[in-house]
Amino acid sequence: MTAWPPPPGSPAEQFATTGAAVLGRVLDDDQLATARAAFAELLPSGTTGGYATIVHDGWRRAPALAALVPVVGRAAAAAVGVPALVLFHEHLLWKPPGGEDMAWHQDYSYLPLDRPDGCTLWIALDDCDAANGCIYYQLATHTTGEYRAAWGIWEDDDPRAALPALPLGERDLGVPAPTAAGHAIAHHTLTFHRSPANRSDRPRRAWALSFVSPDARWWPRHAPHPRSAVAPRAAGDPLEADLPRAAR
Numbered sequence: 001m002t003a004w005p006p007p008p009g010s011p012a013e014q015f016a017t018t019g020a021a022v023l024g025r026v027l028d029d030d031q032l033a034t035a036r037a038a039f040a041e042l043l044p045s046g047t048t049g050g051y052a053t054i055v056h057d058g059w060r061r062a063p064a065l066a067a068l069v070p071v072v073g074r075a076a077a078a079a080v081g082v083p084a085l086v087l088f089h090e091h092l093l094w095k096p097p098g099g100e101d102m103a104w105h106q107d108y109s110y111l112p113l114d115r116p117d118g119c120t121l122w123i124a125l126d127d128c129d130a131a132n133g134c135i136y137y138q139l140a141t142h143t144t145g146e147y148r149a150a151w152g153i154w155e156d157d158d159p160r161a162a163l164p165a166l167p168l169g170e171r172d173l174g175v176p177a178p179t180a181a182g183h184a185i186a187h188h189t190l191t192f193h194r195s196p197a198n199r200s201d202r203p204r205r206a207w208a209l210s211f212v213s214p215d216a217r218w219w220p221r222h223a224p225h226p227r228s229a230v231a232p233r234a235a236g237d238p239l240e241a242d243l244p245r246a247a248r
């Protein structure tokens with residue numbers, strides 16, 4: 001399946017068949033302005049690498065952002081076709097002009113959880129296209145299982161190290177998913193995706209939210225995580241009660 005957008009159908013049908021669903025507009029003009037303003041305030045506290053400046057879990061420090069989570073989470077739950085989801089973590093990404101590639105990966109590789117159920121809700125905060133590094137997908141890869149994390153494996157006994165490498169070659173460029181500001185895509189946590197360098201002269205901002213099943217349990221050995229680094233979790237621990245819930 002190589003074309004974007006995915007074949008027409010409800011977001012839940014697209015999500016089930018291709019592992020990615022076009023959700024259209026999820027932030028109106030005021031909400032988009034609110035998200036951008038909150039991001040601008042949080043940006044100085046972000047972590048900057050060659051790829052982008054990333055602000056982790058801004059909702060905990062920006063009430064205006066926290067107030068938007070249930071709003072956008074409703075669209076995510078509809079896409080996944082479930083009554084409710086929990087926000088496990090989110091990050092704001094500021095990819096400057098010249099910001100580098102993010103390689104092919106599966107988001108589940110970075111979730112310290114016992115199941116890949118749920119989705120990443122990726123919201124464009126600027127118009128995103130091939131020039132400024134929109135998301136690219138390998139569609140219908142969400143049913144092919146988990147592969148070795150493309151980066152971030154530090155321990156030899158990391159369970160992810162034993163997994164096969166992503167079955168992708170140099171020529172597997174994927175399909176670009178241009179997305180207008182305020183619009184969103186929900187992709188499965190196992191769907192292969194990447195985002196190339198920002199070759200434009202304008203910044204590219206996005207908000208990526210990991211919504212997971214309320215039944216998910218911590219599995220800290222699956223992936224290192226800022227929260228379990230600070231307050232160790234045991235395998236089987238439930239999700240924290242303070243995490244935002246989103247219901248359809």
Ligand SMILES: O=C(O)CCC(=O)C(=O)O
Pocket residue numbers: 093095102107133134135193194195206208
């Ligand atoms: O916004 C992007 O460039 C990609 C984000 C992404 O894939 C991620 O955060 O896992």
